[in-house]
Amino acid sequence: MDHLIALPVLLPLIAGLGLLLNREGPATPRRIIGLSATALLVAVCALLLVQSADGTIRYYALGDWQPPFGIILVHDRLSALMVTLTALLALGSLFYASAGNDEEGSNFHGLFQLQLMGINGAFLTGDLFNLFVFFEVLLIASYSLLMHGGGKARIHSGFHYVALNLAGSALFLIGLGVLYGTLGTLNMADMAARVPALDSSRLALAEAGAMLLLVVFGLKSAILPLYFWLPRAYASAPAPVAALFAILTKVGIYAILRVFTLVFGAQAGTLAYLAQPWVWWLSLATLALGGLGVLSARDLRTQVAYLIIISVGTLLAGIGMNSIEANAALLYYMVHTTLVTGGLFLLVDIIAHQRGKAGARIVRGRAVNQVALLGSLFFIGALAVAGIPPFSGAVGKALILEAATPAQQLWLWPILLTSSLAAIVALSRTGSTLFWRVSGGERRRERHESGERDKEHERDKDSERGQRRVGTMRAIGILLLLGASPLLVIFGGPLTAFTDAAADQLADQEAYISSIIEREAPGDTTGGKP
Amino acid sequence: MEALFSMTTGVLAACGLFLALRGRTFPVVVGLTLLSYAVNLFLFSMGGLTTAGAVVIEEHGGDYADPLPQALVLTAIVIGFAMTAFSVILAMRARGDLGSDHVNGNRLDEPREESS
Numbered sequence: 001m002d003h004l005i006a007l008p009v010l011l012p013l014i015a016g017l018g019l020l021l022n023r024e025g026p027a028t029p030r031r032i033i034g035l036s037a038t039a040l041l042v043a044v045c046a047l048l049l050v051q052s053a054d055g056t057i058r059y060y061a062l063g064d065w066q067p068p069f070g071i072i073l074v075h076d077r078l079s080a081l082m083v084t085l086t087a088l089l090a091l092g093s094l095f096y097a098s099a100g101n102d103e104e105g106s107n108f109h110g111l112f113q114l115q116l117m118g119i120n121g122a123f124l125t126g127d128l129f130n131l132f133v134f135f136e137v138l139l140i141a142s143y144s145l146l147m148h149g150g151g152k153a154r155i156h157s158g159f160h161y162v163a164l165n166l167a168g169s170a171l172f173l174i175g176l177g178v179l180y181g182t183l184g185t186l187n188m189a190d191m192a193a194r195v196p197a198l199d200s201s202r203l204a205l206a207e208a209g210a211m212l213l214l215v216v217f218g219l220k221s222a223i224l225p226l227y228f229w230l231p232r233a234y235a236s237a238p239a240p241v242a243a244l245f246a247i248l249t250k251v252g253i254y255a256i257l258r259v260f261t262l263v264f265g266a267q268a269g270t271l272a273y274l275a276q277p278w279v280w281w282l283s284l285a286t287l288a289l290g291g292l293g294v295l296s297a298r299d300l301r302t303q304v305a306y307l308i309i310i311s312v313g314t315l316l317a318g319i320g321m322n323s324i325e326a327n328a329a330l331l332y333y334m335v336h337t338t339l340v341t342g343g344l345f346l347l348v349d350i351i352a353h354q355r356g357k358a359g360a361r362i363v364r365g366r367a368v369n370q371v372a373l374l375g376s377l378f379f380i381g382a383l384a385v386a387g388i389p390p391f392s393g394a395v396g397k398a399l400i401l402e403a404a405t406p407a408q409q410l411w412l413w414p415i416l417l418t419s420s421l422a423a424i425v426a427l428s429r430t431g432s433t434l435f436w437r438v439s440g441g442e443r444r445r446e447r448h449e450s451g452e453r454d455k456e457h458e459r460d461k462d463s464e465r466g467q468r469r470v471g472t473m474r475a476i477g478i479l480l481l482l483g484a485s486p487l488l489v490i491f492g493g494p495l496t497a498f499t500d501a502a503a504d505q506l507a508d509q510e511a512y513i514s515s516i517i518e519r520e521a522p523g524d525t526t527g528g529k530p
Numbered sequence: 531m532e533a534l535f536s537m538t539t540g541v542l543a544a545c546g547l548f549l550a551l552r553g554r555t556f557p558v559v560v561g562l563t564l565l566s567y568a569v570n571l572f573l574f575s576m577g578g579l580t581t582a583g584a585v586v587i588e589e590h591g592g593d594y595a596d597p598l599p600q601a602l603v604l605t606a607i608v609i610g611f612a613m614t615a616f617s618v619i620l621a622m623r624a625r626g627d628l629g630s631d632h633v634n635g636n637r638l639d640e641p642r643e644e645s646s
Contacts, residue, residue, distance in 0.1 A: 129602055136609045143616060155620070155627045156634075159555065162617050163633070166562045167550065169613070173569045173606055180599070181576040 004051070005060040005075045007044045008083045008120040011037060016113030023106060031098040034109035038091045041116065045084040052080035053498065055505060057515040059126060067126070067516050068190035074126035074516065077502035078331070082123040082254055085335055086247050089342050089481065090116050096346045096477030097240035104149035104238065111148075115141035115244065122251050126516065128179070128186045128263075131255065132172050135220070139165050142248065145241045146233060153236040161233045164219065172216040178209030188263055189516035192509055195268045207271060210264055214256065214275045221252025222312050223279070224286040230309065231293065235301035239349030242301070243342035243481070249308060250338055253315050257327070257506070260319075265509045273322055280320025280408075284415050287313030291419030294426045300348045300360040303430060304341060307385050310419050311337035317412055318400050326403040328503035332496055333396030336384070336488050340393065343481030344381045350374060350470055350478070351434060362430050367438035370470055375435045377482060382427040384485035387420050392488035399496070531579055535571070542568035555621035555631045562617065566610040574603045 015037035019030055051058075052075060060073040094112065102108040118138025125131050143165075147158045180186055182202045183194050198206055219226040230249070234242050260275040268274075290313050293306035315337070318330025348360060351374055358365025368374050380391065387393035397420065404412045470478070488495060505511070542564050549561025577596025584594040625631045 129605075133605060133609070136613075140612065140616065143620075147620075150627070152627055155624050159617075159620055159624050159633060162613075162620055163550070163558055163562065166613055166617065167565065169609075170562075170565045170569045173573055176602075177569075177573040177576040177599075180602075181578075186598075 002058060002060065004044065004048060005058060005073050005124065006062070008041060008048070008087075008124060009073070009117055011041050011044065012113040012117035012120065016110050016117060019110035019113060020107065023110075027103050030109045031102065034094055034112060035091075035098060037113060038087065038094050038116070041120075042084075042087040042091055045080070045087040048075060048080045049084045051075075052077045053501075055501065057505070057512055059516055068185055068187040071130055072126040072187070072516065073121075073124040074188075075124065076512070077498065077505050078254075078258070079123045081331065081335070081498070081502060082250070083120050085250075085338055086116065086119050086123065088484070089247055089338055090244060092339075092477045092480040093240040093243035093342060093346065094477075095480065096243070096349075096474050097238075099471050099473035099477075101149075101238055101240050101349075105147075107144070108148055111141050111144050112244070115145060119247060119251060123254060126188050128188055128191065128259070129176060132169070132176060135172070135251075136169060138248070138251070139169075142241075142245065145244075146237050148238050148241060151236075157229075157232040157236045160229055164229050168216050168219045171212055175209045175212030175216065178205055178212065182206045182209065187517070188258070189513045191263045192265065192267065193513050193517065195263060195271060198269075198271075203270060207274060210259075210271065210274060213259060214278065217252045217255040217259070218282070219252070221249045221256065221316065222286075222309060223316055224282045224289065227286065227289075227309055227312070231297075231302050231305040234305040234308065234345075235299060239346050240477075242304075242345040246308065246338050246342040246345065249312050250315075250334055253312065253319070253334070256316070257319055261327075261506055262509055262512060266507075267509050276320050276322040279316050280322075283313050283316030283320050284411055286316065287415050287419045291422035294419075295422050297426070298362055300352065300362055300430060300434075301345070303362070303426060304344045304348055307344070307423060308337075308341050310423060311341060311385075313419070314397070314400060314416060317416065318403070321404055321408055321412075323403060323405070324500075324503045324507050326400065327506055328496070328500045329396070329399035329403045331499035331502055332399055332488075332492075335495070335499075336392040336396045336485065339481045339484040339488075340381060340384045343478055343484075344385060346474070346478045346481065347374070347377055347381055350474060351378070355434075362433050364433065364437045364439055368435070371435060373470060375431075377478060378431055378434070380485065381482050382431060384482070386423040386427055388424070390486070390489070392485045392492075395489055395492055531581065535575060535579060539568050539571045539575070542571065553632055553634075555624060555633055558633060559614070559617050559621055563610075563614050566606075566614070570603050570606055570610065573606060574599055 015033060019033055022030060055077070057074065057076045059067065059075065061067060062071045062073070065071070090112070097108065097112070115138055118134050118141060121134035122131055122138060125134055143158065143162050146161060147154045176186065179191070182198065182205045183191050185191055185194060195206070215226070222230045234245055237245060256275065256279065260273065264271050264274055266272055287310060290306055290309035293309060294303055297303035297306055315330050315334055318326045318333065351368055352360035354368040354370070354374070355365045384391035384393045387397040397416065401413060401416065546561045546563070546565030546568055549557045550565060552558060552561065577599040580593050580595060582593070584592065587594050621631070
């Protein structure tokens, strides 16, 4: 058996446990362990990605309990792509965090690794109950990371986030219970095999369970009626954590994509693609409101959080279009948007710290220290995220726009293009406020007029500002994430070939089912094990 | 038995939902806990309810309890327990840091401990 598949889960687990033991003392050993574990994770994931390119679906049966009875980890093109994306994003934000953010509270590196374990597990698992377990692992790590460093805003938004996700977990379990009660299994391949043979009296029950799952995944991915927690939570999270959280919404999107194309996919008879019409209309509304949110945001962090909402709307519209081309396009866009929004969160943190009192608010304030560097990085990030041609956002959006059928184009084109326009307007306004409308001339006068105490304050701010220069570690982190955008264009050919193949593989439910369970002798009562 | 079981689950879920929608952190935490109890009971019943069934399959066949929901519910209980502990601590921390136990962090009719 190929043990490589289990490594993206085991590696962060071992590193995380080791890091939890080593909590006191200087930060350097923890940083080295964390960074080297994540770098190793990138290597493992890249290996998995290369391995998955041949198109076979491999699985790893934990404890050698064969499916559908044991727990399995499934490795196909889609999951390999997702774990690689996670590892790259994690490496970038960990580089950034190692420049100082990790010492604002305790246990940063250990929690970070455990979070990675949860995310990778959720992408790799082939069992619906295990998806729940990995969701909980990544959530409980994210609760603590969200509040890393403390502070009122974090505690405040943290409580909302925790309460919402606890309610979401309850719904998830109810949905799982209903599906287990009707299908008698929780192994996704086995479920997919059994859905067509479902008794007609139980169809409604299975549909209810599936829709409950959609609500839960929608909460995680921040679709329209369920996204209100996101801007506040992401805006108050510490920058490297917010950058890593850029993948959390994609976990929800991945789960929708997996469950509603595999288990309730083409073969599912009356239950085929039952989520897609809902996702389609809600994603359009999400896009529209995300555009409004970007325009109305008065804080740079909130603005980036609303850019995430727009990207979620775009991705879900891709799912709603429900075609192989759309799935391929959304996978490309997913890689782009995750890395670029992650990079933007890091960049915004630097800008906020260099602007002293004005912070991340979009108001006239003092100039940043490193105008040329930060300005050009912001320019690249804004162009990429809004979808202006030389960068990857344009390619991704063009692919998605092109994938729409004429009837879908009627809705998608105006809404997606208007929200992109909103993003362009908002980001250009923000950029000119941050970098051009600076109060450099007035600064001296203000200082002169204000009292001694203010001068003292100003000097403190200055010294703090000096500390927050873009050091090597932070620059590596930001460049790794934002630099991905031009690379995604340069290597766009191989990447789109891969995402096309991944979408093809996703659409072929028969291949997935038959490579995991033997259809001739299906299991009689039970499927997965917790 | 089915009627009693489903009523218990329903009442627990309704109480949990009601409390979870309250404005103060303590009722919210209690409500989420009740909700998770209801969910655990529901999950437990998903293998079908039997009385006097064998725990493990017997040699001569007959009724036996579906072992999978039991395993699932055990996992769910452990996770729910950890989450409850976490949210209790979080609620206490919020009370200390925000000077208020309201879920929005502040209320006009409540004396604030600090004015900042």
